[in-house]
Amino acid sequence: MILLSGPNISGNEWKYVKECLDTAWVSSAGSYVSKFEEMVADFSGAKYGVATVNGTAALHISLQLSGVERDDLVILPNITFVASANAVKYIGAQPIFIDIDEFTWQMDLDILENYLSSNTELKDGDCFELKSGNRIKAIMPVHVLGNMCDMERLLEIAATYHLEIVEDSTEALGSYFKNKHAGSFGKFGCFSFNGNKIISTGGGGMIVTDDEALAKKAKHLTTQAKVDSLRYYHDEIGYNYRLVNVLAAIGVAQMEQLPGFIKRKKEIDAIYRTAFEGLADIRFQEVNEHVDPNCWLFTFRTEYQKSLLNLLNERKLQSRPFWLPMNQLPMYRDNLYINDEDISGKVVGSCLSIPCSTYLTDQDVELVVNTVREGIFVDA
Numbered sequence: 118m119i120l121l122s123g124p125n126i127s128g129n130e131w132k133y134v135k136e137c138l139d140t141a142w143v144s145s146a147g148s149y150v151s152k153f154e155e156m157v158a159d160f161s162g163a164k165y166g167v168a169t170v171n172g173t174a175a176l177h178i179s180l181q182l183s184g185v186e187r188d189d190l191v192i193l194p195n196i197t198f199v200a201s202a203n204a205v206k207y208i209g210a211q212p213i214f215i216d217i218d219e220f221t222w223q224m225d226l227d228i229l230e231n232y233l234s235s236n237t238e239l240k241d242g243d244c245f246e247l248k249s250g251n252r253i254k255a256i257m258p259v260h261v262l263g264n265m266c267d268m269e270r271l272l273e274i275a276a277t278y279h280l281e282i283v284e285d286s287t288e289a290l291g292s293y294f295k296n297k298h299a300g301s302f303g304k305f306g307c308f309s310f311n312g313n314k315i316i317s318t319g320g321g322g323m324i325v326t327d328d329e330a331l332a333k334k335a336k337h338l339t340t341q342a343k344v345d346s347l348r349y350y351h352d353e354i355g356y357n358y359r360l361v362n363v364l365a366a367i368g369v370a371q372m373e374q375l376p377g378f379i380k381r382k383k384e385i386d387a388i389y390r391t392a393f394e395g396l397a398d399i400r401f402q403e404v405n406e407h408v409d410p411n412c413w414l415f416t417f418r419t420e421y422q423k424s425l426l427n428l429l430n431e432r433k434l435q436s437r438p439f440w441l442p443m444n445q446l447p448m449y450r451d452n453l454y455i456n457d458e459d460i461s462g463k464v465v466g467s468c469l470s471i472p473c474s475t476y477l478t479d480q481d482v483e484l485v486v487n488t489v490r491e492g493i494f495v496d497a
């Protein structure tokens with residue numbers, strides 16, 4: 118089986134994990150957690166990093182620390198992994214879904230701006246949705262597939278409507294807008310180190326921020342809000358969301374290899390784009406000017422989606438469609454979905470992601486290319 122985006126364990130992982138096991142520093146204490154936090158913060162251009170058990174937990178805590186409360190509204194794109202919306206619900210807040218741009222598959226900022234200008238009002242420094250009367254507290258851009266929207270414009274919109282920004286940059290470690298790293302635009306950025314992400318700790322996440330006080334609060338909340346460990350004094354309801362040392366050790370080894378991983382992702386992206394340019398009805402994900410994406414997951418559109426998915430998976434070349442749009446999931450069916458012509462639904466019906474694990478050889482990639490050509494040729 119050639120994996121879509123599998124973990125690449127080829128550096129110092131064994132060595133650092135062995136050190137944890139040999140010294141029994143496997144749990145919450147140990148030097149790798151802070152080292153990993155420093156490395157990710159440095160790489161992403163943020164001042165502070167707080168490691169978490171996964172990316173979902175990072176989103177949850179970041180929303181809470183942005184002041185999102187029960188019954189507030191949080192804006193996010195309709196195409197994302199379900200965790201982005203779930204994190205909003207954990208707080209008792211409600212997501213508002215914005216349709217995506219047909220070409221970049223990121224939140225459509227025209228639709229966003231139209232919606233905000235005609236459906237909200239500012240009162241005492243907060244933005245309220247006119248119909249429900251509920252406060253819109255935050256916006257969560259999701260850098261889908263490592264691509265990004267026009268972050269300058271998003272920042273302006275957020276400032277105009279007094280919205281806090283929590284970036285779901287879980288797929289975008291190594292992506293930049295105007296040379297500024299994903300996750301460093303909002304009050305908080307969140308990364309994930311799940312098995313399929315560009316670096317992996319098996320499971321893991323990270324909150325990054327420039328605000329020292331908020332970083333301290335994030336650490337506090339993710340470690341059971343413990344003030345005095347001897348007397349078990351906790352000053353609020355915290356979470357057991359910390360990343361353990363043995364996983365952070367893997368993370369440090371992965372961060373050492375990140376530049377190489379990004380390079381390989383870009384090479385694979387370039388091979389596919391060259392090979393498929395002009396082939397049948399294939400359309401690539403477009404990348405806006407000023408965006409330098411990490412090319413995390415190679416995905417393209419074709420009306421031959423279904424037959425290609427079958428053929429590729431039959432040949433053990435792991436391939437997937439996009440996630441179902443949030444408005445199509447049972448728990449989010451009744452939430453606001455702002456759209457003109459449901460681009461999300463159209464894109465999902467024709468997208469597929471094909472193998473681009475960083476350890477793939479050029480021969481592996483060629484095998485995928487030939488199989489896609491074969492599938493399209495047979496079907497056409």
Ligand SMILES: *Cc1c(COP(=O)(O)O)cnc(C)c1O
Binds near residue numbers: 172173174309310321
């Ligand atoms: C992976 C991912 C998450 C969640 O990260 P986990 O580490 O799996 O909890 C959230 N949002 C998006 C868009 C993701 O791709």
